[in-house]
Amino acid sequence: MDQHQVVANWKGNMYFEADAPGGMVKLDAAEDVGGQNKGNRSKPLMLVSLAGCTGMDIALLVQKMRIEVAGISIEVTGYLTDEHPKIYNRVHVLYTFKGDNVDREKTEKAVNLSFDKYCGVIAMFKSFAQVTKEIRYS
């Protein structure tokens, strides 16, 4: 069974430095809640994880399926519950493909493969959130 490990070390106030696969991540709260804005907010890193997971699927598939694109962006919006503990109970993933005459059939197929089948982070999110997707071309 594969496993991943991270270690976050407290550096005073609300600031942490986390050793993680691929590099150190700085974590801090915003100034209006007592932090010093010296690093990333912790909760939105879950959305970054999702964007990266599905993004890398798409990047691989675009190359494998020989889809010509000038750019790809993945925007992930997480909507928080009002009650505590605040969780993302609704998440929207917007895939934007840039370029002239991007093959819509192939890009849709790639997005569906990641969204429904390959991306483990999206699979985890589907346990607690309503996750929706959208594709745009520009």
Add this chain to the structure above:
Amino acid sequence: MDQHQVVANWKGNMYFEADAPGGMVKLDAAEDVGGQNKGNRSKPLMLVSLAGCTGMDIALLVQKMRIEVAGISIEVTGYLTDEHPKIYNRVHVLYTFKGDNVDREKTEKAVNLSFDKYCGVIAMFKSFAQVTKEIRYS
């Protein structure tokens, strides 16, 4: 309703740069799976998110409850399923408090408050994983 948003932009191969609250995050795969190791692996960022979320709760509570500690570290280990999509179905959170004569009753109370009540990321993880905790003093 509060919302958080991140945007990951493809920079070629498997590499993405994500704009996120608190700063840009670089995302890349390891070299043995076709990446260039120019940034963090995407899935373990979920564990970083968890470590930061509960870590900041503890940092606040330590200050509020006047617990004297020389250091705090949060180690998070995620165990992946064998089948695809690979998800973390078991997660262990190890809280280590450093210092002489750290108040064990108060630190346990702080950990329990975050683990059971305050930390939204742990609440989300509990939807898909068996999440366990452990406290050590050193």
